[in-house]
Amino acid sequence: MNIQNTSSFYKFNFEELSVVAGGQSVLDQPRLNIHNLSEADSFLKSYGFDISHEKDRINLWYFHRRALVLLTSKLKFAENEIPEVVRIPEKLEDLRNLLIWASSPKDDSLQRWSCAMLRCIHVFIHSESDLFSSFSEEIQKQVLSSFEQCVVQQEKLYLRSFKKEGHPRVELCSFQTKPFKTSSSSVIKLLAKPDAVAMKIFDKVGVRFVTNTIFDSFQVIRFLVEENLMSYAHIMPDQSSNNLYPVNEFIRVCEKLNEKHGADQNYSPEKIDRLLKSHLKAQTKSGFLNLFRKSNPFSANDFQYIKFISRKLIRIETSPGKEFSFFYPYEVQIMNLETYSKMQGGDSEHASYKNRQIEAARKRVLKI
DSSP: OOOSOHHHHTOOOHHHHHHHTSOOOGGGOSOOOOOSHHHHHHHHHHHTOOTTSHHHHHHHHHHHHHHHHIIIIISOOOGGGSOHHHHOHHHHOOTHHHHHHTTOSSOSHHHHHHHHHHHHHHHHHHHTSSHHHHHHHHHHHHHHHHHHHHEEEESEEEEOOSSSTTOOOEEESEEEEOOOOOHHHHHHHHHHOTTOOGGGOOOSSEEEEEESSHHHHHHHHHHHHHTTSSOGGGOOGGGOEEOSSOHHHHHHHHHHHHHHHTTOOOSOHHHHHHHHHHHHHHHHHHSOOOOBOOOOTTSOTTOOOEEEEEEEEEEEEEETTEEEEEEEEEEEEEEEHHHHHHHHHSTTOHHHHHHHHHHHHHHHHTTO
């Protein structure tokens, strides 16, 4: 082996290795490793932008503006906290300077705020460069329309089959389509959760079913599968949560009811719920319950529900006779009225959830 430069042969950059081979997020690195404009150019080209192209420069300045608004309006940092050369384009002059300042060995205000600005720019770029950004209307239409068509109001709200005669309808307390998550909301979520990256935000589109009982919640699942409103083959198992009622115990209770009553619907959902709760209480004393919930440090513990992520094959017509297709994820939440009421008024209230997210994002973006 011919070693030309022995002074650098054993030298590695800790931050770079931590991201590539250490399982760390680039958002959690204290500094970059860029020391001049030439290195900044090379970094940006690898990232996906060529600063010599006017369109790329315009895009980068756009993301700089978005990042500044996020820091001051959404994350509530005072504008005068941010150095003028970081926030004012006329004083910053060249966005490559942020990369150089963020690489400084000094742990001063300029270095920290350059990193903070770049963290926000980074997540905005990822959040606004996915398929949803280009095809949001078509994705929402294709995902949500089949659910909406099966929800009918007839004195009460129901899930009703339009395909199968005699298929039992399911009474609902509420049905909601998830409002489109804004870019700022997505960016805050990305900043708040260390394991989150833009391609792993699965709940930009979704639906929520609120039922009277636990039994009705499982009836919703049966309805969605049997009516082929979703394919359970497309469920992403690592994203599922069920701390409402364990599936194995639910099946045991239903098997006993089936043995005793067969097809006769002698028990109301409310009466079945009492049996389910009684059974669960007995099982709690005797051993392990197979309840699970995907970790979310910002949700309150009283938020009990079934949640899963499925995927829909989206088809986009690009020209007559030609189409572009891709799978896109969406979230389904199913909960009973008791949990929904708690979510609206208790510690699980959405505003409290968002405040916890914002506080975590503030700490992460400035490495507090």
